[in-house]
Amino acid sequence: MTRFAEQRSAVRPRRVTIAQWPGIRAPRLLRAGTETETLAGYHATLPGPVRARVSLEELAAAAEAIDLRGRGGAGFPFARKLRAVAEHAETGGPANVVANGEEGEPASAKDRFLLATRPHLVLDGLLLTADALGAARAVLYVSEPRLAGIAAAALAENGHAGRVEVFLAPAGYVSGEETSVTRALNGGPAKPVDKPPRPYQSGVDGRPTLVSNVETFAHLARAVRLGPNLIAWDGAPGSPGTTLVTVTPDVGGATLLEVPFGTPMRDVLGHAGVGAPRALLSGGFFGGFVPQESWAAPIGHRLMREARLSLGCAALLPLTESCPVATAADLLAYFDRENAHQCGACFNGTAAMARAVARLRDGEAADKDVEALARWSTSLVGRGACGTLDGAAGIVAGLLGVYGTLVREHLAGVCPLCAGDPHDPAETRFRITWGDLFEEGEPLTRLSRLRRTHESAR
Numbered sequence: 001m002t003r004f005a006e007q008r009s010a011v012r013p014r015r016v017t018i019a020q021w022p023g024i025r026a027p028r029l030l031r032a033g034t035e036t037e038t039l040a041g042y043h044a045t046l047p048g049p050v051r052a053r054v055s056l057e058e059l060a061a062a063a064e065a066i067d068l069r070g071r072g073g074a075g076f077p078f079a080r081k082l083r084a085v086a087e088h089a090e091t092g093g094p095a096n097v098v099a100n101g102e103e104g105e106p107a108s109a110k111d112r113f114l115l116a117t118r119p120h121l122v123l124d125g126l127l128l129t130a131d132a133l134g135a136a137r138a139v140l141y142v143s144e145p146r147l148a149g150i151a152a153a154a155l156a157e158n159g160h161a162g163r164v165e166v167f168l169a170p171a172g173y174v175s176g177e178e179t180s181v182t183r184a185l186n187g188g189p190a191k192p193v194d195k196p197p198r199p200y201q202s203g204v205d206g207r208p209t210l211v212s213n214v215e216t217f218a219h220l221a222r223a224v225r226l227g228p229n230l231i232a233w234d235g236a237p238g239s240p241g242t243t244l245v246t247v248t249p250d251v252g253g254a255t256l257l258e259v260p261f262g263t264p265m266r267d268v269l270g271h272a273g274v275g276a277p278r279a280l281l282s283g284g285f286f287g288g289f290v291p292q293e294s295w296a297a298p299i300g301h302r303l304m305r306e307a308r309l310s311l312g313c314a315a316l317l318p319l320t321e322s323c324p325v326a327t328a329a330d331l332l333a334y335f336d337r338e339n340a341h342q343c344g345a346c347f348n349g350t351a352a353m354a355r356a357v358a359r360l361r362d363g364e365a366a367d368k369d370v371e372a373l374a375r376w377s378t379s380l381v382g383r384g385a386c387g388t389l390d391g392a393a394g395i396v397a398g399l400l401g402v403y404g405t406l407v408r409e410h411l412a413g414v415c416p417l418c419a420g421d422p423h424d425p426a427e428t429r430f431r432i433t434w435g436d437l438f439e440e441g442e443p444l445t446r447l448s449r450l451r452r453t454h455e456s457a458r
């Protein structure tokens with residue numbers, strides 16, 4: 001066993017605790033147990049009989065009433081996307097709808113857990129949308145075979161196996177980007193393409209395509225089934241309801257919570273048992289370092305934007321033992337490995353930033369490295385086909401902006417934290433595996449309408 005493998009096995013498995021936030025008043029989105037909810041169990045959570053269909057206007061109104069914003073990262077208003085797809089479908093033929101359950105973000109566990117435990121809730125949101133749009137195809141896009149099996153079993157149970165396709169994509173950081181999704185569904189590799197056109201204009205089969213995250217569809221189904229008033233029992237003024245948050249520290253277990261909008265980030269960290277970390281990143285690998293004076297910022301898309309922060313996919317990454325410089329090196333190495341190697345600025349720029357920050361971590365950097373990093377952190381922004389390069393540049397900008405003093409100290413030599421860092425450079429310290437969430441060895445359900453993309457397409 002290598003030194004790194006020994007150290008990694010010492011911190012594995014990284015179990016994920018499902019924590020219940022106190023005081024949520026509406027029926028919860030997050031179930032405590034790891035078993036899969038049955039259709040009867042799902043219906044039992046609803047206050048009335050389930051209407052099979054709602055109109056497009058009713059669906060948009062329900063989404064607007066709870067200010068439903070995408071949970072996949074960008075926080076885009078769902079009703080606006082729905083209307084844009086419907087508008088393009090008037091001329092571009094019937095629309096298609098895709099529920100994005102890829103969860104490429106290593107530090108996030110919410111989508112996989114939600115889909116594994118509440119497949120009927122997610123499928124309800126997907127079916128409501130597909131029917132309201134009169135969609136030609138409704139697709140669930142995942143990369144975890146066990147999730148595909150769970151979804152196929154749920155579809156056999158609810159009688160919609162002929163309506164919803166389950167698509168098994170290759171796993172990867174960029175596989176869940178919306179144009180990767182539509183490209184993979186069109187038979188290509190799961191890699192981003194230049195925009196426009198965006199999927200709402202032309203996506204799967206060249207048709208207007210609504211791609212939304214699986215948690216977004218779950219909140220949509222709740223808005224329709226429970227009603228916006230019940231959802232507004234929780235949350236903040238202008239930001240009703242709750243959202244799923246994964247707290248993934250650099251070492252130790254992670255925590256998955258459902259949190260009312262408006263809850264201070266610091267309280268969420270405290271509830272997850274990491275009340276006083278050394279540093280914090282919000283919004284997953286994309287979001288960047290949060291200055292300490294902003295740790296009390298309220299969770300929410302609009303609320304965090306006001307504080308110049310990003311909720312992203314709602315993964316919070318507190319550092320309890322690691323140095324921010326070593327962490328930035330870890331994330332940049334990850335971006336270097338995981339970018340789609342399509343855009344020169346992205347693969348060359350990310351590799352250069354990763355090398356420079358690794359030199360900084362190892363006490364081998366010179367002033368010119370830091371000057372180059374400062375230049376790249378702005379000049380590379382917007383130069384890739386997808387946002388991955390912006391994410392990498394944002395990590396560098398945050399490191400220099402929030403931890404400028406620490407960076408200067410690293411120029412003077414190796415810091416004790418980095419020297420003792422037990423991290424395996426070939427894998428990010430923040431990854432949550434399926435085995436961290438569920439016991440390994442569960443049998444795969446036989447799939448009905450499952451298609452598998454060719455791994456070589458990656």
Ligand SMILES: Cc1cc2nc3c(=O)[nH]c(=O)nc-3n(C[C@H](O)[C@H](O)[C@H](O)COP(=O)(O)O)c2cc1C
Pocket residue numbers: 069070071072073074075076100101102103104105173174175176177178179211212213214216386387388
């Ligand atoms: C590099 C990259 C990776 C992404 N990965 C995912 C992903 O794994 N899952 C996801 O739902 N959205 C992902 N997104 C966001 C999608 O592009 C898209 O915005 C989202 O699925 C739309 O759903 P929403 O509006 O419900 O958030 C990614 C975006 C980028 C730029």
Ligand code: SF4
Pocket residue numbers: 174191192193338339340341342343344346347383384385386387388389
């Ligand atoms: S920006 Fe990077 S990750 Fe995105 S498509 Fe281009 S090379 Fe791939």
